[in-house]
Amino acid sequence: MDPAAFEAAIQLGGPLLLLTVAYITGRFIEKRHYRDIRRREVRWSRLPAVTFRQVPKAWEVEECGLVTGSVVISIDHFKRFVASLRMIVGGRVKSYESLLDRARREALLRMKKDAIDAGYGAVVNVRLETSRLASARRKGQSTAGVEVMAFGTGLKLRRSSV
Amino acid sequence: MKFDPALPADGVNVTPTHPLSELGLLLGGLVALVVLLVAGLSLAIDQLVPRIDPALEARLFGSEAEEVEARAAPAQALVERLAVHWPENPYAFHVEVLDAATPNALAFPGGRILVTSGLLEQTKSENELALVLGHEIGHYAHRDHLRGLGRGVALALVLGGLGLADEGGAAGVAALAADLTQRGFSREQERDADRFGLALVQAEYGHLAGAFDFFEKIAHEGEGRFGHGLAPYLSTHPLSTDRIAALRALARARGWPLVGPLSPLAHPAKGGSDG
Numbered sequence: 026m027d028p029a030a031f032e033a034a035i036q037l038g039g040p041l042l043l044l045t046v047a048y049i050t051g052r053f054i055e056k057r058h059y060r061d062i063r064r065r066e067v068r069w070s071r072l073p074a075v076t077f078r079q080v081p082k083a084w085e086v087e088e089c090g091l092v093t094g095s096v097v098i099s100i101d102h103f104k105r106f107v108a109s110l111r112m113i114v115g116g117r118v119k120s121y122e123s124l125l126d127r128a129r130r131e132a133l134l135r136m137k138k139d140a141i142d143a144g145y146g147a148v149v150n151v152r153l154e155t156s157r158l159a160s161a162r163r164k165g166q167s168t169a170g171v172e173v174m175a176f177g178t179g180l181k182l183r184r185s186s187v
Numbered sequence: 188m189k190f191d192p193a194l195p196a197d198g199v200n201v202t203p204t205h206p207l208s209e210l211g212l213l214l215g216g217l218v219a220l221v222v223l224l225v226a227g228l229s230l231a232i233d234q235l236v237p238r239i240d241p242a243l244e245a246r247l248f249g250s251e252a253e254e255v256e257a258r259a260a261p262a263q264a265l266v267e268r269l270a271v272h273w274p275e276n277p278y279a280f281h282v283e284v285l286d287a288a289t290p291n292a293l294a295f296p297g298g299r300i301l302v303t304s305g306l307l308e309q310t311k312s313e314n315e316l317a318l319v320l321g322h323e324i325g326h327y328a329h330r331d332h333l334r335g336l337g338r339g340v341a342l343a344l345v346l347g348g349l350g351l352a353d354e355g356g357a358a359g360v361a362a363l364a365a366d367l368t369q370r371g372f373s374r375e376q377e378r379d380a381d382r383f384g385l386a387l388v389q390a391e392y393g394h395l396a397g398a399f400d401f402f403e404k405i406a407h408e409g410e411g412r413f414g415h416g417l418a419p420y421l422s423t424h425p426l427s428t429d430r431i432a433a434l435r436a437l438a439r440a441r442g443w444p445l446v447g448p449l450s451p452l453a454h455p456a457k458g459g460s461d462g
Binding site for chain 2: 106112117122126
């Protein structure tokens with residue numbers, strides 16, 4: 026093999042291997058996460074978490090408090106690579122969609138878990154916030170990850186009022 | 188009010204495109220775009236370069252008539268003798284020696300030919316050096332040094348124009364595609380320069396004995412151990428074995444003899460630097 030071919034093999038082989046590994050592990054983790062998310066969504070579906078700003082008149086509230094759930098996500102190399110290609114031509118950055126979908130649902134589930142642990146029977150005024158975590162690289166211009174936070178007001182309700 | 192415990196619908200927020208098909212579409216598009224741009228610009232440069240007046244080139248890039256180093260003198264004399272057989276030559280060649288062990292020669296704009304000290308030390312005969320230098324003169328005859336320069340600029344323009352500086356992965360792919368495309372043009376030039384050089388050697392000596400020694404040496408050292416594989420498509424130069432075969436075929440077709448007396452090469456560099 027001449028030096029040019031060897032050089033090209035190194036140039037191409039390393040990143041290609043990294044992409045393949047990132048793709049396989051990323052897919053595996055994503056599938057497993059979705060299974061877990063669906064399972065918990067079914068389990069906690071009886072806990073109302075709604076966006077009302079006011080407590081419905083019919084509810085008799087005994088106690089209330091803040092409940093939060095937050096998750097920090099980062100992208101895998103494969104998704105980043107596909108997104109970097111997408112950013113040339115524009116359009117839906119599909120590779121990030123599933124990631125943020127997982128993050129929002131995970132944050133809501135954690136908030137519900139927080140509410141359940143505190144003994145609340147419902148959460149009202151649920152909000153979602155997203156913030157970017159700056160990376161130390163490139164003077165904070167690049168992104169280390171994204172935090173999705175779900176929060177709301179947990180309510181302890183008198184029995185039979187819901 | 189009744190609470191309806193509906194589960195979030197799967198997939199409303201996620202486009203059901205397979206990630207690999209997304210990758211294939213985007214990657215294929217980018218590579219096709221870069222290859223088209225680089226190939227298009229290279230073809231445009233090929234049209235443009237012959238219109239550049241060598242006198243203008245000499246003014247822009249030419250070095251002032253410098254003294255020829257003692258160790259470059261035999262190569263300089265050889266270049267001048269070979270260039271006689273190219274009557275339309277507008278260049279005043281100037282040979283300089285570069286201290287590097289790898290045997291190589293390079294053609295720079297304005298007629299500056301750089302030969303490495305490794306090349307001078309390893310060549311056994313004048314005939315061997317003559318094909319290497321004839322090859323470089325061939326680059327001038329075809330204005331390849333300007334094409335190479337132009338393609339370098341085109342490459343930078345394409346990659347810069349796509350605005351990929353910040354996009355790590357995409358930039359790498361684009362750069363690789365652009366580089367491989369322009370290497371295709373480069374290999375074609377090398378073949379043409381080989382043919383031109385061979386004609387000069389034949390005109391000078393009347394035979395081609397010893398001329399292939401240099402290519403045979405690099406073929407023997409660098410290639411062949413792993414077979415051809417992808418190398419022919421990735422290198423800047425054609426494979427040495429292929430170059431020798433092409434040149435031998437040309438010699439046969441023209442009826443140029445492959446045997447004859449070898450001319451010895453003067454080695455003042457050895458006496459000067461070692462002693």
